[in-house]
Amino acid sequence: MARTASTPRTLTTLAALSSSVLAACGGGSSASPPPPPPPPPPAVITRADASRFLAQASMGATADQISRVQAVGYAAWIDEQMAMAADTSRWDWLVAKGYNDIANKNSEAGFDSCAWRKLLTSPDTLRQRVTFALSEIVVAAIDGLVGGGWKAFSAAAYLDLLETHAFGNYRTLLQAISMSAPMGEYLTFRGNQKYNATTGANPDENYAREVMQLFSIGLLKLNADGTPITVGGKVQETYTQDDISGLARVFTGWNYDLAGGDTSTPDFKKRPMAMTASKHELGEKTFLGQTIPANTDGATSLTLALDVIFANANVAPFIGKQLIQRLVCSNPSTAYVSRVSAVFNNDGTGVKGNLAAVIKAILLDDEARNADHAGNANFAKLREPILRMTAWARAFGVNSASDAWVVGNTTDSSTRLGQSPLRSPSVFNFFRPGYVPPNTSIASASLVAPEFQITNESSVVGYLNFMQKLIGTGVGGTSDVKADYSAMLPLADNGQSLLDELNVLLAAGRVADASIATMKTALDTMPSGTDATRLNRIYAAILLVMATPEFIVQK
Template identity: 65%
Template sequence: METEAERPQAQDQQAASVRGALAVAAATAALAACGGGGGGAGDSTSGSGGGVTPPKAPSENEAARFLSQAAVGITRAQIARVQAIGYSAWIDEQMTMAGSGTRWDWLKAKGYDAAANIFTQNGFDSVVWSKLISSQDTLRQRVTQALSEIIVVGIDGLVGAGWQPFSAAAFLDLLETNCFGNFRTLLEGVSTSAAMGQYLTFRGNVKFNAKTGALPDENYAREIMQLFSIGLIQLNLDGTPKLQNGVQQETYTNDDIGGLARIFTGWDFDLSTSDTTTPEFLRRPMTQVAARHETGASTFLGSTVPAGADGVAHLKAALDIIFAHPNVAPFISRQLIQRLVTSNPSPAYVQRVATVFNADSKGVKGNLAAVVKAILLDDEARNMANVVNPQFGKLREPIFRFLAWARAFNVQSPSGLWNVGNTSNPANSLGQSPSRSGSVFNFFRPGYVPPNSAIAGASLVAPEFQIVNESTVVAYVNFMQRIVTGGNTDLVPDYSSLIPMATTSKTLLNELNILLAAGQLSDVTINTITAAIDSMPSDTDARKLSRIYAALLLVLASPEFIVSK
């Protein structure tokens, strides 16, 4: 146990560890910017060329790498499970695993539906982090988070009705419920959700007013096409732009937006069985107010929804038109690959996944379970040669850096409230917090290119770099230093398995390498960290913990951890 006399020395050692980590973190930004993250969009040689890797017993490193793409974090138990049953069976097991309860019910169980909370955000960050840190259905949580960064609702934009945590929770629950279902079903759920109606301002939307000339709100009509389904540019099945006389072709025009906006009139909160003094109305799909809906014909994307039907029928017909567009499969498939595996998938990889999106084994379009499985089992994802491919991989999002630590060491919350909080502040926190995007365009754009960088010179994209700068690099390391060393007393990690390893740096680093970096730390990084922790004594439990803290922080700041391959 640590004595009073030993505590100042331990704190000095931890401070030295932080200084060393900051040096590594500074190098991280430079190294990552010079090449890491992504296989070239035009490089069909990434991986060994296509198809699905035949089933085999994965090695420890292979299993850990798979989990870095498929799970919220790597754990010893999950490594063993993947090795025992293989990739495909693990995916099937995760997809059929019972859910871990809804965020909505968690908020109610904790009493956040009390009237005093109506105009607060109390409870939201707690329930979001609780799910991400502790739920056993780790693949479901990973895909839900991916979808939440494609079909975006940010809690700060849910204004005007109160109960923001419940509205945002209902939306995340909707994504989770449908993340292994059909994309067409998901699109309809999103398009009638109270949260989306609030966020993209079409809740209360009314038809054209001939007297005033007021037109329907076009916000959602624009974004459902631009961001949630087909994108701005016509695509080939492999995600590359279609060209006509060498020129890219737009997918829609302002007239298409205007035509589609007519569909999204008349939708409003369903207040049929409750009022706004409880949050229940935010969980139900919006309902139609017939007098406000445009009943005339609506033309967009080269098709027409005929006049005369009610608003529900019009909506279904419009979504069928969008879903039938040839862009949907490559547009959504590529973004899911980016969120799970690599920033710059080859066109061949995109085409293989988009083909599954268009028709699963039973010929059904939009089967997200089949799409996710195709992404994770594709040879480009599984081929270990890509670990050393400088154009493959992705910058790990800040929230997933934190979650990698939390999952690896079975973090628990003594209070049951998971007091991580809002981690959006880029100066003293992660610079990113789940469901707190500042706009519908997510924390970062899928096509973002860091200006004046080697990434730009290689014609690659690096989406996550949009939230990286000198301040966020240092803030991340400082935040993790506080977390790793117990600075948040409501997040308690289990380091018991590391204590016996603490006296032998090689053994300790081997374990951290697997659990955090999927075995990808370079010899240079390992030697640098070894030299740092070998300079620290290990003759007491307190000093062993100091060595563990230092090693953890340095691994969490290393380029091979921050750039996931």
Template identity: 60%
Template sequence: MPVPARPTLSQASRFLAQASMGADKAQLQQVVALGFAGWIDDQMAQPASSNRWDHLIAGGFDAIAFKTNQAGFDAAAWSKLLASPDTLRQRMVLALSEIFVAAIDGMSAGHWQQFAASAYLDILDEHAFGNYRALLQAITLSPAMGGFLTYRGNAKANLTSGALPDENYARELMQLFTIGLVELDRDGTPQLNAGRAIETYDQNDITGLARVFTGWDFDYAGASAAVGGVTPDYVRRPMTQVASRYESGAKSFLDTTIPAGTSATQSLTLALDALFTHANVAPFFCRQLIQRLVTSNPSPAYVRRIAMVFEDDGFGVRGNLAAVVRALLLDVEARDDTVGAGTSFGKLREPILRFTAWARAFSATSPGGTWPVGDTSDPARALGQSPLRAPSVFNFFQPGYVPTNTAIADASLVAPEFQIANESSVIGYLNFMQRAVAGRLGDITPDYSALHAIADDAQALFDEINLVLAANQLEPASAAAIVGALQTMPTGTEARRLARIHAALMLVLASPEFIVQK
């Protein structure tokens, strides 16, 4: 089935579930008017909105009293996810933050963690439609990542004490950020030798690559730490070199040797170039990005098509992320409604995206500008997930996770987001959304005016919510049950209409057809 030139409202809603942080009726109509490709072009042409760093500065969090805590970060992060008009960029930022994981709690303690984390998200924001190689460089030199994966302040080997360079970043850079554990074909399937997967690297490669990541530390712009550390600017600047800590000897890894005497900056360039050009990068990264945006189990053919765009965007450029995300969202496997209806297609909608879908569908605002959502990582009381608060470098969930003793496992499929789905998190999500829907989440204020106008008509109310939140995908039996329940609720006053609106929203937000993105 070809991609429709003029999508329906239902198709627009389904598309925006993959390509945005959530959308209201007007944004669905914009997709219908522009078409899928036109909407992507419009989003990519939008200038970057105010960043998280500026949000912290405006809130006065650069006062020295805040240096040793995280105050202001959650609000800065949520403000962009919930309200920034460049919604495709923000969806990419969320996806990239779950691939190139750096969690605020692991960033250098006592060093403006809220600013370091905000600067890291701003890096992802800046490079979301740029080049993967430039993104890799920016992430590597980020003080946030340097603190989180413990190579900030990393020193060369000490022959007297026997201390060796920290290998943490070298390992995770290969395993999680670039090439993965096993050699892959272009379609993402493992290459085999005598029936066994072929490892991409070994301990010698980790040890050799770790020597590249020595000598990097905070850049205090020529001042001492005592003077330069009184403002947060140093956690935003790329890390700089401390020559006495840098390993200047030869560095060998992945069939690459960097000669002795090569400068730290040139060594870094050569190392990242070697990883960037590795054949595994395209399928390894593209499959994960498809999982974050579209479906947990993309076909090998889908992965192959997007990997080919990563390798060459049509103009001889490798790693063009704008071309990759465009191809990924417009691919026949993403857009074909018949494919989308298949039992193996789609993904569990992660809790952050369930919340932002509601907030953006009803234009939620924070009149005080404080966006007091807070840390939502507690599964019993909130979402079990929160921006840059993953428990480890392996994110909240892993791309290969298989829920045991399920039909998913029996079908040899993966379901990453199910790793954080349990009895506690299900109840926590519903309780959190009940507070949000009822306007009891600080000053987060949704606009239900369009729903008020139709609240006396249970069918019309349900139809509107089903469209914007679930792309009209609720099964007839579910729809009939919800409409029937709403019809039992009295109307006639504003309070009664609001109660019906709240009930309708919660019933859809709790439905499997909403929670599973198809």
């Protein structure tokens, strides 16, 4: 990490603090039955309470959002966010910037910018958080969007699709992704053809496998609380190879909807795929104990197949638990999962799969809101690198003067974040929901810690070095992606006041007093009294707080 002559003790302190970044994270896994409904929330929501809530429900806390949560309460804030209209789509931003010029057909130009712009600044912060969560469950990645060119638009269309359905119904989302051109590209069923008796070629089974394994029911049959069902002490698989082969017949005949056969503009990447009847398998399609009759057309077959999948009892605990993991904690109790599964199966009006109701249940559950859980050493999740960066950006009103948003690809773990939007290395996401870091106390406690799969010595240092530059100079020096620290300037000469505010804003007030005292000692060695020196103190203080385990581990 780079050193400056003005802040040697600060950065020495930072190095000491960052050494404990691989802190344990997880949560309880009680097998007891669900407790009674949670008590009403406290009449007074502190700033720290509001900041903790926003760490789970947004792309990052801001002073204004903290005040709003305090004023209206958790539930009303969620309702306001869900009612908020989405701002300019990623697709429309790319068009407005001229990236639909034919010269860009074979490039990814513009994608990272349109993705980061939404994550860092869109007012519908809850929708962006849920969209990001869904992008890590129903995964497609730009590197695998192959066919027809226009990769930036294909990736933008996929994220826009997830955003559109973030508060909709999960069954509708499954239909949308199963007909989307980007998913057809990524999981290779675009252009999939029926069995060829001459060559012996069978339909591509890629999507049929993953739509079950990753997007809906998982590998093992589950109880409503997320625990595996066992028979005679043995876990039970949800599907077999025969089920994959039978379902693969459904996903034949789908290809781009090329209106007029034109690929000189990217519009066909946004349209749902169309059916080529002659390439669709019309024989019986048997899977998961159900059979779609012979001579059923392609569109009807797809709808019937997804109805069968969605009716499976596994969908609620399998998807519900992953949403809890993406928003609140890595190891929710079985009671928490059971309560969320119940809402997934019935939103109170008899509707299954209502994501708005599920998200609200996750965020308002006693296990998420009760501050006592924050004191449980096993109740937590590692804040993934993208969310660390967005926490900083949101807290300090990051903007792009040029509206270019040149953050770029942040995948490099040694020099950047080790993670970048829609750039997962595989359909299994950046990390598995059941990942256990080996030879750790987390493993010894039989807990999981998904985000640790992309955490190592290189990524820890790379993150800090990247954020040090970003905090101080932004991307591209003074020209792009810069923060506004004006609200911090009046506090900067007083190290204690500055750190106390940053502690609440970034870490929900959880940074230990001893750590704050150590950081204050370091800040007190730095010059003060002018705006230039105040800014240097602000830069150092933010980086120190963002290096603490209390910030990096969300509780």
